[in-house]
Amino acid sequence: MLVEASAGLDRWLRAWATATSPVAHQRLAEAFGTWEYDLLRDDLPWRTWSLTDDEEEVLRAELTGWLLQHAPTRLRMIGADPDLLDRIRLLGLPCPARWDDPHWPDHAY
Structure with missing residues (x-):
């Protein structure tokens, strides 16, 4: 909702980059756990209007780049x-290499 309302992701990623507490790191793990299915399919992990x-x-590319960094x-x-x-790590690979990677999750994307 914040991204859609503000028409951008960069300010939210900058804010998240400054949040360096263990709780912020845990929230990052939880967010990616929720988003990974979509991101590994090269989709944005939320619906836009x-x-x-x-x-x-x-x-999606901006979010993926931020996550990789x-x-x-x-x-x-x-x-x-x-x-x-x-x-x-798989997010940084092109799709064919991503799918062939031995660490590709065994559930269908």
Whole structure:
């Protein structure tokens, strides 16, 4: 809702980047756990009302880039499940390599 109302994701990601408490790291793990199914399918993990497909793709790429840059270190700090870290790593791979990776989750995306 915040992204749609403000027409952007960058300010929310900047704010999240400054939230460095263990609780913030845990919320990141929980958020990605909820979002991973969509993100690994190259979809935005929430529905939008007014954005075009191209605008959604820009947001998805921005969120994915932020996760690739920030999430691994933060999640290691709280001892997150290694499988969660592998799924974040998979986001950085192109789809064919992602699907062929030995750590690709065994549930269908």
